[in-house]
Amino acid sequence: MDEFAETIVALIAARLQALGVAPVPEIPPGKIERPPDAALGDYAFPCFLLAKALRKAPPQIAAELAAGLREGLAGQALFTDVQAAGPYVNFRVSTAALAARVLPAVLDGSYFQANLAGSGRKVMVEYSQPNTHKAFHVGHMRNVALGDALARILAYNGDQVVAANYIGDSGTHIAKCLWYYQRHRAGDPPPPGRGPFAAQARGEWLGELYTAATLLLEDAAPEQRAQFDAEVRAVLQQLEARSGEAYALWRETRQWSLDAFEEIYRWLDARFDHVFYESDMELGRQIVDEGLRKGVFVRSQGAVGIDFGEELSFFLVLKADGTTLYSTKDLALAQIKFERFGIEESIYVVGAEQTLHFKQVFATLERLGYPQAHRCRHVAYALVMLPEGKMSSRAGNVILFSRLREALDAYIFGNYLDAHRGDWDEAELRETARRLAVAGIRYGMVKQDPTRQITFNLGDWLVSEGNTGTYLCYAYTRIMSVGRMVPEAPDPRADFALLTQDTEKALLRELYDFNRHVRAAGAALQPNLVAGALYALAQAFSSAYHTSPVKQADNAPLRAARLALFHATARVMHQGLALLGITPPERM
RNA sequence: GCACACGUAGCUCAGGCGGAUAGAGCACUGGUCUUCGAAACCAGGUGUCGCAGGUUCGAGUCCUGCCGUGUGCGCCA
Numbered sequence: 001m002d003e004f005a006e007t008i009v010a011l012i013a014a015r016l017q018a019l020g021v022a023p024v025p026e027i028p029p030g031k032i033e034r035p036p037d038a039a040l041g042d043y044a045f046p047c048f049l050l051a052k053a054l055r056k057a058p059p060q061i062a063a064e065l066a067a068g069l070r071e072g073l074a075g076q077a078l079f080t081d082v083q084a085a086g087p088y089v090n091f092r093v094s095t096a097a098l099a100a101r102v103l104p105a106v107l108d109g110s111y112f113q114a115n116l117a118g119s120g121r122k123v124m125v126e127y128s129q130p131n132t133h134k135a136f137h138v139g140h141m142r143n144v145a146l147g148d149a150l151a152r153i154l155a156y157n158g159d160q161v162v163a164a165n166y167i168g169d170s171g172t173h174i175a176k177c178l179w180y181y182q183r184h185r186a187g188d189p190p191p192p193g194r195g196p197f198a199a200q201a202r203g204e205w206l207g208e209l210y211t212a213a214t215l216l217l218e219d220a221a222p223e224q225r226a227q228f229d230a231e232v233r234a235v236l237q238q239l240e241a242r243s244g245e246a247y248a249l250w251r252e253t254r255q256w257s258l259d260a261f262e263e264i265y266r267w268l269d270a271r272f273d274h275v276f277y278e279s280d281m282e283l284g285r286q287i288v289d290e291g292l293r294k295g296v297f298v299r300s301q302g303a304v305g306i307d308f309g310e311e312l313s314f315f316l317v318l319k320a321d322g323t324t325l326y327s328t329k330d331l332a333l334a335q336i337k338f339e340r341f342g343i344e345e346s347i348y349v350v351g352a353e354q355t356l357h358f359k360q361v362f363a364t365l366e367r368l369g370y371p372q373a374h375r376c377r378h379v380a381y382a383l384v385m386l387p388e389g390k391m392s393s394r395a396g397n398v399i400l401f402s403r404l405r406e407a408l409d410a411y412i413f414g415n416y417l418d419a420h421r422g423d424w425d426e427a428e429l430r431e432t433a434r435r436l437a438v439a440g441i442r443y444g445m446v447k448q449d450p451t452r453q454i455t456f457n458l459g460d461w462l463v464s465e466g467n468t469g470t471y472l473c474y475a476y477t478r479i480m481s482v483g484r485m486v487p488e489a490p491d492p493r494a495d496f497a498l499l500t501q502d503t504e505k506a507l508l509r510e511l512y513d514f515n516r517h518v519r520a521a522g523a524a525l526q527p528n529l530v531a532g533a534l535y536a537l538a539q540a541f542s543s544a545y546h547t548s549p550v551k552q553a554d555n556a557p558l559r560a561a562r563l564a565l566f567h568a569t570a571r572v573m574h575q576g577l578a579l580l581g582i583t584p585p586e587r588m
Numbered sequence: 589g590c591a592c593a594c595g596u597a598g599c600u601c602a603g604g605c606g607g608a609u610a611g612a613g614c615a616c617u618g619g620u621c622u623u624c625g626a627a628a629c630c631a632g633g634u635g636u637c638g639c640a641g642g643u644u645c646g647a648g649u650c651c652u653g654c655c656g657u658g659u660g661c662g663c664c665a
Binding site: 028030031033035036037040044046048051052057058085086087088129131168171172173278300301302303305310311313314315316318319320321323325326327351352353354355356357380382383385390415416436447448449451452453454455457460463464465466467468470471473474475477478479481482483484485486516517520524528529532535536539542543545546547549550551552566587588 | 590591592593594600601602604605607608609610611612613614620623624625627628629630645646657658659660661662663664665
């Protein structure tokens with residue numbers, strides 16, 4: 001917790017007692033604020049909270065409290081000043097005390113263990129959920145960035161996290177793709193593809209077939225459409241029965257998509273502890289049968305579902321033709337998570353358009369008697385749009401992963417890394433470009449509130465200044481550069497009282513507050529809070545970097561203090577970026 | 589039609605549980621590299637916080653209505 005805020009609460013309580021106030025009102029440490037301007041102080045106590053109990057005007061309370069508190073300052077080391085400012089009592093903390101509470105802990109690593117005292121509950125974070133036989137585009141990247149960051153943040157906060165993927169390798173969309181292939185492209189080989197992203201060509205080719213199938217079906221005349229639908233249904237039934245020509249074709253083409261996904265995850269540094277496949281969820285049919293017997297589900301118009309009345313309406317779990325639905329499989333997956341994985345809390349990172357669906361799934365799980373139904377949470381995020389509107393395969397305006405990656409690569413080399421050719425070896429150049437591209441994408445996807453749409457303008461994502469992943473990496477590499485110029489090891493026992501610059505204190509404060517931001521991000525399931533904290537940290541560092549030279553510091557003790565400060569900053573930056581799935585390069 | 593989410597500076601966005609003069613980035617104008625990396629820093633100004641009511645000591649934040657945008661609402665996922 002925040003030792004400074006807690007001490008303030010204790011000091012005020014003691015002061016009130018001394019003034020004869022009884023009973024002393026409870027003040028939660030969370031009510032201690034941060035003044036809008038550091039010139040006012042570092043912590044603020046709003047006296048409105050006491051106005052009722054003391055029956056006095058807040059400014060008067062502030063003045064009286066401040067006067068008394070100032071006298072008690074001599075006996076302690078945390079605060080150097082207390083001032084009343086209108087209805088607030090502002091506290092200035094001792095820079096040395098602040099530094100002593102954060103720098104040694106960061107340098108010995110214990111700072112990064114502090115949040116581990118969290119719940120320890122077993123949490124599954126399910127994310128990515130790409131569909132095979134469809135192309136992977138920028139919209140899918142937002143999901144990966146969010147889900148992966150969430151998994152890392154929760155683990156940092158002490159949860160036992162299982163990161164899970166759930167691949168959509170069955171269902172109508174695949175039947176359509178394979179139907180089209182059999183009908184129009186039978187025997188056509190996929191494009192070969194080369195290099196480290198060889199599988200993208202095949203994955204994207206399948207996506208094109210799917211799009212072509214959709215167009216053909218949509219544009220068909222009614223009679224022909226009926227025939228097409230019957231053919232697609234026949235394919236789907238072969239897939240569910242796991243036999244026939246379509247099934248063999250499915251096995252082969254499915255692997256193409258899986259290979260393509262694997263390349264993308266490797267490039268992104270996204271990892272999963274477990275991968276579920278939709279095609280393994282036949283168990284869903286049994287759940288429906290049992291539910292029917294128990295009277296949880298009912299038959300309706302030939303199909304099976306559950307009626308939630310007005311609020312959640314009717315939830316379909318089996319089609320009239322007997323084939324399963326997305327919902328059927330989601331019930332099966334939930335059961336597997338609970339029973340086979342012992343999951344206590346289940347988090348689903350899925351687009352906001354499925355909010356109703358998940359409310360229905362969770363409500364159904366409750367009716368089926370799963371106590372964990374109350375610990376299921378849907379992390380809804382809004383779509384990634386293009387400036388001209390929604391991405392649509394039909395209009396041909398999706399930005400594919402491969403195109404985005406290539407554009408970033410070209411930008412990074414053309415503007416920066418080409419200058420290092422000959423100097424750095426090829427492997428480092430390529431790895432640096434990858435890390436910067438990943439930082440740009442992941443940070444851009446995660447820095448914003450998940451509920452807000454992202455308007456994706458490729459040009460904007462090629463920018464490397466301002467509030468970007470590149471900026472954060474740049475801050476980190478500058479510290480690494482300082483470390484190369486001043487190769488001494490950072491000294492956790494340096495004299496931190498020498499850090500007298502405002503910028504140095506501001507940087508210390510960001511370091512001190514970092515863990516609290518990560519805790520808040522985990523509690524709210526909002527990685528953007530970590531992104532914001534990192535950005536503030538990088539800004540504070542950049543300012544301090546300009547005011548506080550290390551190598552040219554006036555004397556050796558000051559140099560040691562600054563070196564420790566900057567090294568600690570680098571450690572926190574590195575850890576914070578890791579929580580977002582970003583590894584900064586050592587130089588760029 | 590009903591439900592959910594979102595309307596903050598020219599643009600893209602922040603604004604922990606209601607609190608001080610609503611903040612960043614981009615863009616624009618100046619300044620700062622013989623001294624640890626200028627992908628940076630410093631200094632400039634811009635707001636009917638969608639509109640109208642309400643709650644309270646205090647509302648960008650909470651409540652109600654309206655307007656706008658997006659998404660969803662039984663055999664897609």
